[in-house]
Amino acid sequence: MSRLPALGRILLPAIFMAALLMAWEMLVRLAAIPPYVLPSPTLIGATLINDWPLLSRALVVTLITTLEGLALALVGGVGLALLFARSRTIEWVLYPYAVILQVTPIIAIAPLLLIYTSSETTVLICAWIVAFFPILSNTTTGLRATDRNLLALFTLYGASSWQVLWHLRMRAALPYFLAGLRIGGGLSLIGAVVAEIAAGSAGAGGGLAYRIVEAQYRLNIPRMFAALILLAVAGIAIFAVLSGISHLLLRRWHESALAPPER
Amino acid sequence: MTDAAAPTKAAPAPPLLRLERVSKTFPNGTMALDALSLAIGQGEFVSLLGPSGCGKSTALRLIAGLIAPTAGDIVWNDAGRAGHRALSFVFQESTLMPWATAFDNVMMPLKLRGMRRTEAAPRVLEALAQVGLPDSAGAYPRELSGGMKMRVSIARALVTEPTLLLMDEPFAALDEITRFRLNQDLLQLYRSRAMTIVFVTHSIYESVFLSSRVVVMAPRPGRVVSAIDVPLAYPRPEALRSDAAYNRLCNHLSEALHTAMAPRDFL
Known part of the structure; x- marks a missing residue:
């Protein structure tokens, strides 16, 4: 792939997106498509502004749940990975459950959880479940990927198992963990939204996905689009922030954070 | 105690450690070392020279205490395994x-x-x-x-x-110019400190240039076939590499290595 100059790299996608939106707008106007079938971009923009008080409150609810779910997944995933790294037996016994939670579609679990807990808790649990696995699996891999010779050297210098863990294995695992966290961040939002939709059909909730369900019942299609845009932006923001953190932590030493070689 | 087990003439320096009929068989059944006996003298620069699979790296790891022998003993003459602390290891990769x-x-x-x-x-x-x-x-x-x-x-x-520095083919992955320079610098460090070095290599020239004694090893199973003193005085300048005595020793070692390898490998 040839490299674009810096300006073009920003400008070109922006121009393409503008053209796409323009085509959409033209299509809606020229074909006189009613807004309850397909709203025009300008109408969606106006809805975003007019409904901002409602939507922003919902966005905050969803974001908080997402971050709480991610935080729980981080603690649980890293904690369990550390346990796995210390004992293969524990891994052997517990890993199947982690896999079961991962492979069972969250949309199928959510209705069940709603029976046992409140809708807020259900949403949180769902966000946690989906974000948990990539963090666990990546961190476990990372803790195992420590250079054998470095481990031998630490043994030679009489390092305690805590020193090996803290000074060596956890640092070697950092790039893996951060990659897992980046995936987990996006998944946490998806988990929260899926659960909100499940809870929304049950008639409760305050998050963005609930607003989408509600808008759908009322045939308020522009608001559905507006909420969808906010969700997409939230997802991008979470990914950007986590990528930024990852870059800051790794830029001095890890290949993944280095600039591609100049040609 | 007699030195009968050691394959060499008694080392002139007091021994720092002795490997006494040390064997190592790995769990997969490979016999890496068979009854290896070797004395390392205080302040010596000993090279373990041999082809891959002759157990020279295994011997080094045994000395370091990174692995345990299947049979035999490693006897330290300084205050026992406090030597554990006064020992350093350099791998083939920089391992940073x-x-x-x-x-x-x-x-x-x-x-x-x-x-x-x-x-x-x-x-x-x-x-x-x-x-x-x-x-x-x-x-x-x-x-x-x-x-x-x-x-x-x-x-x-x-x-x-460290009083003992163990080096496992440390320069094998480097280009020749860099290796020659590091050889020189290593010798300087060796001479400036009261240090014993055990150096694993598969390069005849490197082993002669650096060491005071070269231990030739052969594979399948790993064993010592001969040990040759290098009677060249330190400091050893770069010009030594074209010296007649140096080259004679290299040829001598090359022959030793070949006779050690020949009977098993070409039948």
């Missing part, structure tokens, strides 16, 4: 922590002993200066060349002021 600067890599052994940064700093900087990298303390491994990384690795081994 990529997330740490050269300074932090060299400081690692001291840090593991609970030494504080301010306390360790002069020793770390001195070690870096000794290997010719006084200005690279803040550099990360990826910013250093292969030769410089190996120098950092050697500095890390020196920072604990």
Whole structure:
């Protein structure tokens, strides 16, 4: 792939997106498509502004749940990975459950959880479940990927198992963990939204996905689009922030954070 | 105690450690070493020379205590396994922590002993200066060349002021010019410190240029076939590489290596 100059790299996608939106707008106007079938971009923009008080409150609810779910997944995933790294037996016994939670579609679990807990808790649990696995699996891999010779050297210098863990294995695992966290961040939002939709059909909730369900019942299609845009932006923001953190932590030493070689 | 088990004439220096009929069989059934006996004298520079699979790296790891022998004993003459602490290891790869600067890599052994940064700093900087990298303390491994990384690795081994330095083909992955320079610098370090070095290599020339004694090993199973004293005085200048006596020794070792290999490998 040839490299674009810096300006073009920003400008070109922006121009393409503008053209796409323009085509959409033209299509809606020229074909006189009613807004309850397909709203025009300008109408969606106006809805975003007019409904901002409602939507922003919902966005905050969803974001908080997402971050709480991610935080729980981080603690649980890293904690369990550390346990796995210390004992293969524990891994052997517990890993199947982690896999079961991962492979069972969250949309199928959510209705069940709603029976046992409140809708807020259900949403949180769902966000946690989906974000948990990539963090666990990546961190476990990372803790195992420590250079054998470095481990031998630490043994030679009489390092305690805590020193090996803290000074060596956890640092070697950092790039893996951060990659897992980046995936987990996006998944946490998806988990929260899926659960909100499940809870929304049950008639409760305050998050963005609930607003989408509600808008759908009322045939308020522009608001559905507006909420969808906010969700997409939230997802991008979470990914950007986590990528930024990852870059800051790794830029001095890890290949993944280095600039591609100049040609 | 008699030295009957040792394949060499008694080393002139008092022995630092002896391997007495040490065998190592790995769990997969491979016999890496068969009844190896070897004495390492205080202040000696001993090279273990042999083709791959002759157990020379295994011997080094046994001495380091990284693996345990299946049979036989390793006897230390200094205050026993306190020698564990006065021992350093250099691998074929530089084996640096990529997330740490050269300074932090060299400081690692001291840090593991609970030494504080301010306390360790002069020793770390001195070690870096000794290997010719006084200005690279803040550099990360990826910013250093292969030769410089190996120098950092050697500095890390020196920072604990070991009495015994074990080196496992440390220069094998480097280009010849870099290797020659590091050979020179290693000899200088060896002479400036009261240090014993056991150096594993598969290069005849390197072993003769560096050591005071070359132990020739053969594979399947790993064993010592001969040990040859190198009667060349230190310091050894670069010009030695074209010296007649040096080349005679190299030829002699080359023959020893061939006779050791021939009967089993070509039948």
